[in-house]
Amino acid sequence: MEIIQIVGIGILATVLILVLKEQKPVFAFLLTTAAGILIFLFLIGKIGTILGTLERVAESSGMEMIHIKTVFKIIGISYIAEFGAQIVRDAGQESIASKIELAGKVLIMVLAVPIISIIIETVMKLLPA
Amino acid sequence: MSWLSSWLHELILVVLMAAFVEMLLPSKSMERYARLVLSLLVLLTMLSPIISLLKGDASKELTVAMQQQERSGGLLNRAEGAPDSLDKILADGRMLAAGARDQSLKLAAEEIAGQMRDQIAGSTGLGGVKVTVALAMGPNPNAPLGEEVPLISSVTVALPPEQSASGGAVQGGGASSLPSAGPIQINPVEPVQVSLEGSGGEGEAQEASSSGGGSAPASSSSGSGTEGVQETQAEEAGTIIQLLEKNWNLDPALIKVQSSGGGTVKS
Numbered sequence: 001m002e003i004i005q006i007v008g009i010g011i012l013a014t015v016l017i018l019v020l021k022e023q024k025p026v027f028a029f030l031l032t033t034a035a036g037i038l039i040f041l042f043l044i045g046k047i048g049t050i051l052g053t054l055e056r057v058a059e060s061s062g063m064e065m066i067h068i069k070t071v072f073k074i075i076g077i078s079y080i081a082e083f084g085a086q087i088v089r090d091a092g093q094e095s096i097a098s099k100i101e102l103a104g105k106v107l108i109m110v111l112a113v114p115i116i117s118i119i120i121e122t123v124m125k126l127l128p129a
Numbered sequence: 130m131s132w133l134s135s136w137l138h139e140l141i142l143v144v145l146m147a148a149f150v151e152m153l154l155p156s157k158s159m160e161r162y163a164r165l166v167l168s169l170l171v172l173l174t175m176l177s178p179i180i181s182l183l184k185g186d187a188s189k190e191l192t193v194a195m196q197q198q199e200r201s202g203g204l205l206n207r208a209e210g211a212p213d214s215l216d217k218i219l220a221d222g223r224m225l226a227a228g229a230r231d232q233s234l235k236l237a238a239e240e241i242a243g244q245m246r247d248q249i250a251g252s253t254g255l256g257g258v259k260v261t262v263a264l265a266m267g268p269n270p271n272a273p274l275g276e277e278v279p280l281i282s283s284v285t286v287a288l289p290p291e292q293s294a295s296g297g298a299v300q301g302g303g304a305s306s307l308p309s310a311g312p313i314q315i316n317p318v319e320p321v322q323v324s325l326e327g328s329g330g331e332g333e334a335q336e337a338s339s340s341g342g343g344s345a346p347a348s349s350s351s352g353s354g355t356e357g358v359q360e361t362q363a364e365e366a367g368t369i370i371q372l373l374e375k376n377w378n379l380d381p382a383l384i385k386v387q388s389s390g391g392g393t394v395k396s
Binding site for chain 1: 135138139142143146147149150153154155156158159162163165166167169170172173174176179180183184187188190191192194195198
């Protein structure tokens with residue numbers, strides 16, 4: 001039933017923002033941000049459940065914890081970057097939003113650096129000198 | 130065969146998880162990058178037997194790299210991270226190494242002391258000898274330019290108190306060793322006399338006073354007694370020093386033999 005609540009919050013916020021935009025555009029932006037954060041908070045518990053399940057399964061099957069950690073970091077970075085970029089985009093600052101997205105992409109790539117270095121070192125060792 | 134099953138296990142799980150996580154991702158723009166990292170993870174898992182064969186523990190290396198990233202990341206904590214640089218880490222490492230070396234020297238010294246004690250007990254028949262060995266790092270005499278090696282810097286042998294008493298005359302009993310004894314003295318308990326008030330009280334009081342006053346003749350005889358003690362102790366010390374010198378190839382100046390009282394008999 002949470003989806004009804006979330007859609008209700010969304011529609012309510014949209015109507016209020018439409019009304020408020022004529023009078024005070026700044027407050028309309030604040031309301032947008034607040035509604036976005038509210039919906040995100042609704043979802044964060046559910047995401048936690050999913051990630052907890054993943055972690056438990058991985059732990060019980062003896063998977064490397066560092067892999068799980070990396071995957072969780074990817075999810076976290078992409079969610080946060082996406083959320084921030086959308087808020088900024090709503091305020092009309094397209095260029096800053098794309099910068100935030102760029103930062104998210106770079107941070108995800110940085111996570112790959114240790115993995116890439118290990119794989120490359122192994123491959124170099126496999127090759128005849 | 131068990132490694133194969135565990136490897137397959139892990140591989141299947143990583144692939145499943147990658148597919149699942151791709152669905153969780155919020156937007157298309159991030160998806161390409163996230164997919165790259167996930168596929169690298171899958172590749173790492175596939176290669177893990179080869180990696181462990183060629184390189185050692187890959188997951189530990191990954192963990193270290195992640196921690197380094199976490200520590201150096203961000204705009205704000207970079208300034209704090211700066212002093213935690215190579216110099217500090219090296220200094221910490223040196224300190225830890227020095228601590229470990231001290232501890233190992235102490236352990237080795239105790240071991241050597243135990244062996245010396247056993248040797249002394251075996252060859253001279255002296256029980257209860259207390260041996261204290263001090264080790265220090267010094268230049269290797271065989272290779273002067275090489276690394277420092279632990280050397281025995283001093284050996285202290287404390288002769289047991291029974292030895293000094295039994296070596297001398299026994300006339301004085303416990304009291305005879307008291308004048309030459311060291312700072313810690315435990316006076317022997319005087320025999321407890323319970324005197325009932327009454328007729329025999331006076332005689333018993335006299336007995337008590339004579340046993341208490343027994344220390345007077347004992348102390349007078351202790352003069353000749355301690356000389357004998359010191360002679361035998363010197364002999365013992367000589368044999369102990371010779372023994373240690375021969376068995377451990379030590380400089381005799383490093384060996385110190387103490388009597389029970391703490392006075393140096395021979396060094």
